[in-house]
Amino acid sequence: xxxxxxxxxxxxxxxxxxxxxxxxxxxxxxxxxxxxxxxxxxxxxxxxxxxxxxxxxxxxxxxxxxxxxxxxxxxxxxxxxxxxxxxxxxxxxxxxxxxxxxxxxxxxxxxxxxxxxxxxxxxxxxxxxxxxxxxxxxxxxxxxxxxxxxxxxxxxxxxxxxxxxxxxxxxxxxxxxxxxxxxxxxxxxxxxxxxxxxxxxxxxxxxxxxxxxxxxxxxxxxxxxxxxxxxxxxxxxxxxxxxxxxxxxxxxxxxxxxxxxxxxxxxxxxxxxxxxxxxxxxxxxxxxxxxxxxxxxxxxxxxxxxxxxxxxxxx
Numbered sequence: 197x198x199x200x201x202x203x204x205x206x207x208x209x210x211x212x213x214x215x216x217x218x219x220x221x222x223x224x225x226x227x228x229x230x231x232x233x234x235x236x237x238x239x240x241x242x243x244x245x246x247x248x249x250x251x252x253x254x255x256x257x258x259x260x261x262x263x264x265x266x267x268x269x270x271x272x273x274x275x276x277x278x279x280x281x282x283x284x285x286x287x288x289x290x291x292x293x294x295x296x297x298x299x300x301x302x303x304x305x306x307x308x309x310x311x312x313x314x315x316x317x318x319x320x321x322x323x324x325x326x327x328x329x330x331x332x333x334x335x336x337x338x339x340x341x342x343x344x345x346x347x348x349x350x351x352x353x354x355x356x357x358x359x360x361x362x363x364x365x366x367x368x369x370x371x372x373x374x375x376x377x378x379x380x381x382x383x384x385x386x387x388x389x390x391x392x393x394x395x396x397x398x399x400x401x402x403x404x405x406x407x408x409x410x411x412x413x414x415x416x417x418x419x420x421x422x423x424x425x426x427x428x429x430x431x432x433x434x435x436x437x438x439x440x441x442x443x444x445x446x447x448x449x450x451x452x453x454x455x456x457x458x459x460x461x462x463x464x465x466x467x468x469x470x471x472x473x474x475x476x477x478x479x480x481x482x483x484x485x486x487x488x489x490x491x492x493x494x495x496x497x498x499x500x501x502x503x504x505x506x507x508x509x510x511x
Contacts, residue, residue, distance in 0.1 A: 313360030
């Protein structure tokens with residue numbers, strides 16, 4: 197009985213405190229939120245525009261600090277709001293906290309998970325602004341990391357908004373992980389009777405002569421081949437100077453290599469021989485390849501677990 201009376205008294209005190217809130221106080225709280233949001237947007241727009249005029253290394257470094265600066269604004273706003281709420285409710289704050297906990301548990305748990313995911317991304321950095329990543333069913337460049345969602349620009353120039361809570365239940369692969377250069381894997385298929393040695397030489401010359409390539413001691417060019425019953429797969433692993441040149445580099449290599457292949461009578465396999473997967477399967481295969489690319493870059497290796505005969509060249 198006493199507990200029931202105390203509960204009723206607590207609720208009455210909470211309702212009384214809510215009624216005592218002045219309109220000016222609500223306006224102040226709203227202004228704090230709006231100010232933090234506007235400052236965060238200004239910093240994002242200004243620094244993003246400045247970074248686009250810098251070198252590729254400078255662009256990546258500047259964009260890396262944008263989420264941290266915005267988090268500082270949001271943290272200051274949250275602190276001021278919390279102090280204002282404490283000054284209004286006082287002892288009833290514990291009861292309000294219980295009600296908020298229930299609301300989070302039943303109504304806005306997904307939104308709360310997104311906010312926690314944004315904080316985790318800001319400090320643990322599984323990916324950063326400027327990275328090329330696979331997240332969910334999408335692949336693209338990270339353009340913005342907010343407290344609730346991450347925005348990607350896909351190769352088709354679509355803007356994808358992915359909730360930050362995906363980091364808790366999805367494997368995320370970053371192709372460059374904070375650096376400007378990124379490995380690109382290029383596969384070419386030739387007929388089984390074609391001269392593999394000549395084809396590998398042409399592919400090597402085509403890759404290393406591309407204007408998009410980046411070569412160093414830690415970023416070598418690796419060529420591999422694998423023989424199948426009726427065709428041969430040639431694979432080139434190389435780094436591009438700027439991750440945004442990923443598809444230009446791939447197209448450049450394909451075009452020049454096939455021009456030289458035709459001169460040497462190196463043919464593509466017949467379509468009924470080359471097992472081309474459906475579009476969905478091909479996309480999944482491409483995602484798996486890009487995950488392997490990110491893994492190769494972080495480990496500093498370009499090895500591949502093919503047990504068949506293969507040949508590698510390093511520059």
